[in-house]
Amino acid sequence: MTLAAAPTLAAHGVGGSTDLPIPFLYAMVGASWALTISFAVLALAWRTPRLQGSWTSEPGRRRPWLAVLGMALTAWILVALYAGPDDASNGGLQAVYIFVWVGLVPLALVAGHVWRDLSPWRTLTGRGRWTYPERLGYWPAVAGLFAFVWLELASPDPGSVDAMRTWVAVYVVAMLAGGAAFGPRWFDRADPFDVYSAIVARLSPVARDGRLSRNPLRGLTTIPVGPGLVALLAVLLGSTAYDSFSASPFWQGRALSTLQHSATLLGFCLVVGVLFAVAASATGGVTREERRRLPGLLAHSLVPIVVGYVFAHYLTYLVEKGQGAFHALLDPLGRGWTPLGDPSISYVLSDHPSMLAALKVTFVVAGHVLAVVAAHDRALVLLPRAHRLSGQLAMLVLMVAYTFTGLYLLFSV
Amino acid sequence: MKTVTIALAVGLLLAGCSGSSDDAPAPKQTTSAAEDQSRQAKEQAEQKAAADDELAEAVGDEAEKQRGQRVTITIKDGEVTPRGERVEVKKGQRITLLVTSDADEEIHVHSDPEHTYQVKAGGSIEKSFTIDTPGQVAVEAHHLDATIVQLVVR
Numbered sequence: 001m002t003l004a005a006a007p008t009l010a011a012h013g014v015g016g017s018t019d020l021p022i023p024f025l026y027a028m029v030g031a032s033w034a035l036t037i038s039f040a041v042l043a044l045a046w047r048t049p050r051l052q053g054s055w056t057s058e059p060g061r062r063r064p065w066l067a068v069l070g071m072a073l074t075a076w077i078l079v080a081l082y083a084g085p086d087d088a089s090n091g092g093l094q095a096v097y098i099f100v101w102v103g104l105v106p107l108a109l110v111a112g113h114v115w116r117d118l119s120p121w122r123t124l125t126g127r128g129r130w131t132y133p134e135r136l137g138y139w140p141a142v143a144g145l146f147a148f149v150w151l152e153l154a155s156p157d158p159g160s161v162d163a164m165r166t167w168v169a170v171y172v173v174a175m176l177a178g179g180a181a182f183g184p185r186w187f188d189r190a191d192p193f194d195v196y197s198a199i200v201a202r203l204s205p206v207a208r209d210g211r212l213s214r215n216p217l218r219g220l221t222t223i224p225v226g227p228g229l230v231a232l233l234a235v236l237l238g239s240t241a242y243d244s245f246s247a248s249p250f251w252q253g254r255a256l257s258t259l260q261h262s263a264t265l266l267g268f269c270l271v272v273g274v275l276f277a278v279a280a281s282a283t284g285g286v287t288r289e290e291r292r293r294l295p296g297l298l299a300h301s302l303v304p305i306v307v308g309y310v311f312a313h314y315l316t317y318l319v320e321k322g323q324g325a326f327h328a329l330l331d332p333l334g335r336g337w338t339p340l341g342d343p344s345i346s347y348v349l350s351d352h353p354s355m356l357a358a359l360k361v362t363f364v365v366a367g368h369v370l371a372v373v374a375a376h377d378r379a380l381v382l383l384p385r386a387h388r389l390s391g392q393l394a395m396l397v398l399m400v401a402y403t404f405t406g407l408y409l410l411f412s413v
Numbered sequence: 414m415k416t417v418t419i420a421l422a423v424g425l426l427l428a429g430c431s432g433s434s435d436d437a438p439a440p441k442q443t444t445s446a447a448e449d450q451s452r453q454a455k456e457q458a459e460q461k462a463a464a465d466d467e468l469a470e471a472v473g474d475e476a477e478k479q480r481g482q483r484v485t486i487t488i489k490d491g492e493v494t495p496r497g498e499r500v501e502v503k504k505g506q507r508i509t510l511l512v513t514s515d516a517d518e519e520i521h522v523h524s525d526p527e528h529t530y531q532v533k534a535g536g537s538i539e540k541s542f543t544i545d546t547p548g549q550v551a552v553e554a555h556h557l558d559a560t561i562v563q564l565v566v567r
Contacts, residue, residue: 015523016525247563347546
């Protein structure tokens with residue numbers, strides 16, 4: 001029996017079943033909560049900023065034991081990827097799609113930016129020879145993230161081990177070369193996974209030094225703004241929405257080329273990003289220069305929406321397919337090793353569809369509420385007094401639209 | 414801070430409203446013993462009727478499970494029908510794929526465990542399986558790179 005994953009609907013690169021649509025009632029309850037809370041925040045909430053963080057301290061030293069752990073885990077995954085089986089049972093392939101890409105988010109949320117400590121590329125490269133050109137901003141990371149979501153969602157065969165081997169090889173070479181050239185700054189701006197983790201970690205109650213609990217909304221405001229930040233978040237949100245959309249009967253009923261899939265994926269990301277930029281700058285009473293800077297200065301408020309939707313979308317994938325990936329990693333060479341016994345999967349979430357649907361709606365609505373609060377508070381800082389209410393309106397409406405679209409996709413696909 | 418409290422209160426109030434509609438109506442209080450007796454008799458009758466209904470339903474379910482869900486698939490001139498359709502099935506229900514094809518094709522069922530069925534050019538196959546975990550399972554024509562149906566397992 002061949003286990004080669006089929007293209008297109010080997011959704012997310014690792015095949016298998018996907019979630020049931022959430023019941024209509026759940027979507028409606030979620031949507032009404034989101035709408036009510038949004039306008040309650042706008043109409044009733046505070047009038048002076050109170051959630052602005054000031055967090056300029058230099059990052060601490062990387063913890064050596066985590067660096068060692070990071071090297072070991074990376075070596076393990078690379079051995080499984082390159083020396084393991086050539087089909088979808090490859091543990092390295094599953095580990096990249098599930099643990100690296102999806103597991104990164106809860107890890108950063110729970111433990112802060114430990115990716116920085118774990119990163120083997122940071123361990124292997126030194127202080128760098130040149131200064132990173134700051135005008136590039138996050139754009140190299142945007143390119144890397146788009147390349148990854150393209151491989152996962154729009155490439156001819158997302159389940160292909162060879163495609164993943166090629167992707168990872170290019171990634172590793174780029175990271176080592178960039179790190180050797182520009183030092184740690186390269187990873188802060190150009191490593192797609194490191195940057196993703198750093199941004200999500202700002203929403204973590206655990207601060208960078210691993211002690212201190214802090215208000216996640218304050219942490220969120222300390223995301224360093226740079227060129228490409230909005231694009232980065234747009235790729236994350238747009239691609240996740242495309243992933244849902246591409247499983248719809250409407251889309252599956254069509255025979256489309258890779259180019260058409262790729263263009264649609266890019267279109268989703270562009271729409272998310274452009275609408276955000278327009279809504280962020282839709283206010284009166286600011287100069288042209290100030291208006292140009294508004295999208296970047298409000299970008300942090302998009303992070304909770306991204307995290308909430310990513311959680312809703314990928315939860316079963318992480319928890320259930322993750323078990324399969326774990327067992328596959330324990331058998332990196334495909335020799336049938338089962339050191340921990342029976343490698344069967346416990347469908348803890350799929351077996352309880354109502355609970356799962358409730359969790360998904362909760363994630364989306366919670367992300368939405370945090371986003372609205374963050375945007376409101378930052379608007380109080382940025383907007384002139386006379387435009388504080390009207391200047392927020394477009395952003396609020398857009399966030400409601402994002403959330404409704406997310407709930408609609410969870411309900412209909 | 415006060416405004417935050419108000420917003421929270423409004424939220425909780427909404428939660429309360431939506432929650433209360435699910436509550437079962439409180440049982441009616443009765444006074445006389447005679448009334449009590451007749452009520453008991455009535456309840457017993459109702460319970461029996463409900464049990465009968467359930468039995469009938471269970472038998473119906475069993476029959477439906479046995480009969481199963483049949484999906485007829487045709488592959489002709491590089492096109493597959495149906496394409497991308499949803500098919501509702503119950504978990505544990507027998508699902509039968511009837512495939513007729515004018516080309517060599519490989520049918521994948523993305524369940525756990527996966528199923529792979531070969532169909533030869535000009536041939537047809539009939540294959541059955543069950544799925545025990547709720548979720549959506551894609552059935553694909555591998556060479557055509559097309560989703561034939563998405564099994565919606567509830």
